[in-house]
Amino acid sequence: MPADQNPPNHSHGRGDFRHDISEIESKAKRHPHCSIVRWHMRSAPRTSRSALALFVAAFALFAANRASGQTGGTGGTAVGGATGTSALAASDFTILFKGYFNGQWVQMNSTQQQYYFNQARCLCDTDPNGEFEVIVEPGSGAGQKILTQLESSLTGGQGVSYLFAGTAGIDCLNPNYAYQGMAAFCTNLLAPGSGYQGTQFSTMAAFGNVPYVTSVPIPVAYLFNSLSIPNTCGFTGTCDSAARCTTTNTQTNLQFWVQTNSGTNPDFDPGPSAAVSLVGYVPVTPTNVVANPGNEALNVTWDWGDVNIATDTTLVGVQIFCQRGADNKVFPGFYSAAYQTPAKLCPDNPSAVAAATTAGSPFSGLDPNYLCSGLIPATSTSHRITGLQNGIWYGVGVAAVDRYGNIGAIANVAYGMPIPTVDFYTYYKNDAHGAAQGGYCALSGRHVRPGLAALLFLAGLSLALGLRHRSKRRPPGAGTLVVLFVAGTLTAREAHAQVVHYDDSLVEDRADEVWNGSPRQFAIEARFGLYLPDVDSEFGGKGNKPQAFIFGNKRRPMWQLEFDWEFLQEFGTLALGGVIGYYKENAQACTLASLQQNPNTCGRSGDNTSLRLIPLAALLVYRMDEAATHWKIPLVPYAKIGLNYTIWTVTNGNGDVAWSGASKGQGGTMGWQAAVGLSLELDFLDPGASREFDADSGVNHTYAFFELDHVDGSGLYRKDVLRVGDNTWFTGLMFEF
Numbered sequence: 166m167p168a169d170q171n172p173p174n175h176s177h178g179r180g181d182f183r184h185d186i187s188e189i190e191s192k193a194k195r196h197p198h199c200s201i202v203r204w205h206m207r208s209a210p211r212t213s214r215s216a217l218a219l220f221v222a223a224f225a226l227f228a229a230n231r232a233s234g235q236t237g238g239t240g241g242t243a244v245g246g247a248t249g250t251s252a253l254a255a256s257d258f259t260i261l262f263k264g265y266f267n268g269q270w271v272q273m274n275s276t277q278q279q280y281y282f283n284q285a286r287c288l289c290d291t292d293p294n295g296e297f298e299v300i301v302e303p304g305s306g307a308g309q310k311i312l313t314q315l316e317s318s319l320t321g322g323q324g325v326s327y328l329f330a331g332t333a334g335i336d337c338l339n340p341n342y343a344y345q346g347m348a349a350f351c352t353n354l355l356a357p358g359s360g361y362q363g364t365q366f367s368t369m370a371a372f373g374n375v376p377y378v379t380s381v382p383i384p385v386a387y388l389f390n391s392l393s394i395p396n397t398c399g400f401t402g403t404c405d406s407a408a409r410c411t412t413t414n415t416q417t418n419l420q421f422w423v424q425t426n427s428g429t430n431p432d433f434d435p436g437p438s439a440a441v442s443l444v445g446y447v448p449v450t451p452t453n454v455v456a457n458p459g460n461e462a463l464n465v466t467w468d469w470g471d472v473n474i475a476t477d478t479t480l481v482g483v484q485i486f487c488q489r490g491a492d493n494k495v496f497p498g499f500y501s502a503a504y505q506t507p508a509k510l511c512p513d514n515p516s517a518v519a520a521a522t523t524a525g526s527p528f529s530g531l532d533p534n535y536l537c538s539g540l541i542p543a544t545s546t547s548h549r550i551t552g553l554q555n556g557i558w559y560g561v562g563v564a565a566v567d568r569y570g571n572i573g574a575i576a577n578v579a580y581g582m583p584i585p586t587v588d589f590y591t592y593y594k595n596d597a598h599g600a601a602q603g604g605y606c607a608l609s610g611r612h613v614r615p616g617l618a619a620l621l622f623l624a625g626l627s628l629a630l631g632l633r634h635r636s637k638r639r640p641p642g643a644g645t646l647v648v649l650f651v652a653g654t655l656t657a658r659e660a661h662a663q664v665v666h667y668d669d670s671l672v673e674d675r676a677d678e679v680w681n682g683s684p685r686q687f688a689i690e691a692r693f694g695l696y697l698p699d700v701d702s703e704f705g706g707k708g709n710k711p712q713a714f715i716f717g718n719k720r721r722p723m724w725q726l727e728f729d730w731e732f733l734q735e736f737g738t739l740a741l742g743g744v745i746g747y748y749k750e751n752a753q754a755c756t757l758a759s760l761q762q763n764p765n766t767c768g769r770s771g772d773n774t775s776l777r778l779i780p781l782a783a784l785l786v787y788r789m790d791e792a793a794t795h796w797k798i799p800l801v802p803y804a805k806i807g808l809n810y811t812i813w814t815v816t817n818g819n820g821d822v823a824w825s826g827a828s829k830g831q832g833g834t835m836g837w838q839a840a841v842g843l844s845l846e847l848d849f850l851d852p853g854a855s856r857e858f859d860a861d862s863g864v865n866h867t868y869a870f871f872e873l874d875h876v877d878g879s880g881l882y883r884k885d886v887l888r889v890g891d892n893t894w895f896t897g898l899m900f901e902f
Contacts, residue, residue, distance in 0.1 A: 253314065253423060257307035258437040260421060263298035263379070270298060283569045284445035285505035286385040287410035288520050292511035296382040299328060299354070301421055301437075303372045312373040314425035314432075324369025327362055327422035328354045328380060330391040337420045338434040352391040354383050354419070357404035362422075369425050386410065388417050389443055407520045413446035414479075447573030449474070451483060451563040456581030457771025459818045460754075462551045463487075463581045464771035467563045469546075479567045480543040486528040486562045486575070487537035487550060494534050495559070496552070502533035503540040504572035509533065527562055527578050540566065551819055553583045581771075585757035588774035589715045590815035590823035590830030592755065593700070593887075596764065597709040601887035603829035605812075685865045685901050688729040688740065692870075692897030696723035696748050698778060698878070698889040714767060715774065716750045723748040723778075725895065729786055737789045742805070744782035751775045754818055772818025778889055780876070782809040782838060793866075799846040801868065806839045811878050811889045834878050834886040842872025844899060868899040 263270045264281050273281060281297065289295025303311070315322040329337035329351045337351035353363035367378045389409040390398045398404035419439045422431045451467040458464075465485055474480070484503060487495050502509065507517035508530075521530050528535035537550050543565070553559060559582070562575035593599040697720045700712035712718075725746035733739040751773055759768025784807035792798040815830035817823040823830035847867045848855035858864050871894065878890030 251310050251313050253307065253310050253425065253432045255433055255435060255437045257304045257310065258421060258423065259302045259304065260419060260437055260439040261300040261302060261377075262439075263300060265293045265296060265382075272300065279442060280569045282385055282388060282441055282443050283505060284410050284571050285507055285510050285521070287389050287443075287445055288386075288407050288507045288517045289511035289514055290386055290405050290407070290517055291384050292514045292517065293382065294510040295386070295507075295514075295517070296384050298382055299366075299380040299419065300377050301326075301328075301366070301372075301380075302377040308373045311369050311425060315370060315373070318426045322370055324425040325422075326366045326369055326372075326424065327364075328366040329361075329420045329422065330354050330388055330417050331420070332392050333416045333418050333440065335418070336435060338422055338431050338436050351420075352387060352398070352404060354387055354391075355380065357387060357390075357398055366421070369423065388441060389445065391417050392443070407517075409445075410520075411446045412443055413448055415443050416440050417443055444479075444567065444569040444571060447480075447565050447567050447571050449477065449480065449565050450573050450576045451565060452576045454561065454563050454577055454579040456559065456561045456579040458581050458584045458756075459549065459770060459772040460586040461553050461555055461583050462549055462772070462818060463553060463559060463561060463583060464547065464549050464818075465561050465563065465579070466547045474543055477543065479569075481566055481568045482540040482543050483545070483563050483565050484536055484540060484572070485538040485548055485550065486531065486535045486564065488528060488535055488560050489554075489557060492529070495537055497534040500533070500536035500539055502536060502572075504531075504566045505570040506531065506533070506572075527560070527575055531564060531572055531575075537561070549819070555583045555585055558582050584770065586754040586770040586772040586818055587757055587760060588754045588772070588815065588817040588823045588830075589711065589752070589776055590774075590817075590828075591825045592709075592715060592760075593711040593815075594825035594828055596760065597704060597711040597714075599700075599703060599711065599887070600885045601828075601832065602885050603832040605833045683859050683863055683865050683902075685731055685734065685738070688727075688731060688899055688901045690725075690727035690729070690870075690897055690899045692725050692727070692872075692895040694723050694725075694874070694893050694895035695720035696778075696891050696893050697721070698748075698776070699891055700776075700888055702879070702890075703888050709764075715755070716752045716776065720893075721748065721750050723780075723893070723895075725780070727784075731901075737787060737791055740786040740788070742782075742784040742786045742807070744780065744784065744809075746778070746780040748778040748780070749775055770818075773816075773820075774818065774823070775816045777814045777816070779812040780809055780878075780889075781811070783807050784838075788844070793846050797849070799849050801844040801846060802842070803844060803870075803872075804839070804841050805872075807837065809836045809838050809876065809878065810834070811836065813887050813889055832887065834889050835881045835883070836876065836878040836890055837881070838874060838876040838890075840872045840874040840895075842870050842895075844868040844870040863902045864900050866901040868901070869896075870899055871896045 262273045262278050262281075264273045264277060265271075286295045311324070312322075315324050331337050331351040335350045337347060339347075348361035351361060353359055353361065355366060356364040366380060371378055384405045386405045386407065386409075389412055390404045390406065392409060392412060392415060398406070417440075419441060420435070421437045423433065423436055424431050426432060449469065449472050452470045454465065454467045456463045456465050467483075481503065484500075489495050507514065507521045511517050538548055541548055550559075550561070558580055560578045560580050562578045564575050565573040567573075587596075593601070697718065698712065701710040704710060723746055725744055727742050727744045729740040729742040731738050731740040752775075753769040754772040754774045755767035756770045759766050784805045786803065786805045788801055788803040790801045793801050811834045813832060813834065815823045817830075845868060847869060855867070858867070873892075873894050875892050876890040879888050880886035
């Protein structure tokens with residue numbers, strides 16, 4: 166151990182530990198009521214070298230034992246072959262697969278193999294895209310074993326091998342079964358019509374001279390049809406039919422028969438095998454599909470019935486199909502299919518394509534040319550199809566897509582007709598004849614970006630916090646600021662309630678000293694209130710009321726964050742504050758037909774329209790906290806006054822900024838605001854916890870407050886603006902630090 170890491174040999178007394186004197190003096194100045202004494206440290210015990218050596222040796226033995234294991238198939242029991250070191254075992258062979266990808270045969274990895282055997286490949290039958298190949302690879306030394314066995318056991322030295330498939334749990338190599346009985350359970354994959362043993366995979370002699378043997382292409386349909394019990398496809402010649410291509414989530418088992426002996430049984434059983442997952446059907450289906458009309462769009466909704474889609478691990482999403490009129494494609498070739506079909510995999514196989522198109526199937530058997538969406542996450546239950554034509558009927562269906570490349574059935578086809586709709590801004594301009602033109606001229610010209618004011622505010626806030634970090638007193642970090650919104654006094658109480666070890670390393674309160682807290686420079690408020698923008702005040706008692714007509718008179722949540730710089734603390738506290746907030750209200754847009762029929766009636770459409778506000782404000786704040794500071798009276802009245810600027814945006818059914826002619830539904834409104842409120846200092850609930858909160862995070866005081874606000878958003882000197890002010894209240898928490 167390096168000398169500078171050796172533990173001291175002396176005892177642990179009060180004078181043994183050396184403090185940094187400057188740090189102690191700094192803390193003493195910050196907390197004059199506390200006495201800081203020295204900490205006791207204990208040395209860590211040394212690790213025994215002999216114990217370490219034993220651990221290393223044991224680990225080496227364990228690793229060597231693990232490395233000695235075989236990586237091939239599992240071992241099998243010798244049935245008819247030789248015994249001893251020259252005997253073959255299942256672990257001497259490995260079964261691999263090749264798939265047909267982009268016009269060539271490629272050895273599949275485990276992921277490709279998992280998703281290869283789907284419905285579309287089954288339906289492609291003898292087309293290369295619907296086939297696979299089996300590779301049998303002898304392990305190291307297996308070739309010599311095979312040659313030795315053949316020389317001693319069989320006349321001619323050839324041997325035989327077969328490749329079977331059967332339902333999981335069926336042993337196609339079991340010598341206790343009569344061959345004619347096994348034909349009802351196991352399929353010879355090289356030629357199902359040749360019977361149970363039937364056509365050979367390869368002579369065993371070939372394995373003695375080559376690194377691997379590859380089968381001829383085998384239709385995936387053979388695997389799906391090998392699952393039937395009794396298995397009669399070999400006798401009827403239907404093993405490559407599409408009858409069982411809709412099997413869902415089932416395994417078949419490939420088994421390799423190895424025989425070098427002169428008898429009638431394999432050398433060992435069980436032999437090298439490979440389980441293959443066959444997935445040809447999506448078991449879940451979107452239901453209750455509805456196509457709500459929108460402006461040149463349909464808002465499609467669906468559900469999953471009783472299925473808890475959040476726990477499903479097989480789906481990757483859904484895709485939406487649509488057709489115009491009787492059977493016309495809407496966006497042919499525009500959307501890519503996230504699933505596979507015979508029409509895509511094997512288009513030159515007409516029987517496979519026909520098999521995928523069942524009689525009466527909508528959208529021509531789920532032809533990708535009828536797609537009206539890309540892949541939508543399975544957790545979604547709605548989607549808006551845009552780019553349609555008003556006044557035309559469209560049929561819509563929703564199908565589930567799984568990760569194996571299968572697509573499910575369509576439960577029902579919903580019909581809808583897009584219609585013209587009227588969003589809030591269009592109604593405000595055309596029907597109510599509102600004056601707001603949009604734009605941000607109140608800032609610095611018409612080309613100012615919509616979020617510039619918000620960005621300037623956030624930049625200023627970041628600068629203030631950055632300067633705070635450079636101060637001598639340690640500020641609360643980013644993590645602390647997050648905690649402020651959820652901690653409050655209860656969090657401090659929990660921290661105070663932790664187990665305390667009373668030794669001379671802890672700070673001790675002195676009852677005879679007054680706690681004044683750490684210096685105060687800033688304050689943060691997080692507040693909430695119910696808001697209703699006074700858009701309709703522009704129209705007085707005359708004309709339409711667009712706010713009430715579209716959104717109603719219900720108040721909705723307004724969230725705000727305020728940051729104050731306390732620059733003067735003489736008689737009370739004077740501060741400069743900046744505010745940013747967020748508000749949004751939504752409603753279904755009106756149909757144009759309903760307004761044309763009756764201007765006072767809004768027939769709701771499938772389109773959504775919204776009004777979003779981002780209020781910004783610069784305030785002068787005065788808090789009368791002298792009584793709280795000197796006499797511990799926890800009530801602090803305060804007042805605020807300043808200018809505001811509110812960025813507003815109106816959206817149409819597509820979620821885009823609304824337009825009315827050449828007027829854009831987005832802009833900013835200048836105004837002023839004032840507020841009075843009352844804060845309750847929460848430190849008195851647990852003075853000790855509040856002191857610890859201050860010592861740990863720099864939060865001098867925590868307040869709960871309630872205030873009344875008058876927000877004038879009428880544009881000041883301008884009249885062609887959207888009026889977004891309100892008289893309301895806010896409540897929340899403030900942290901002073």
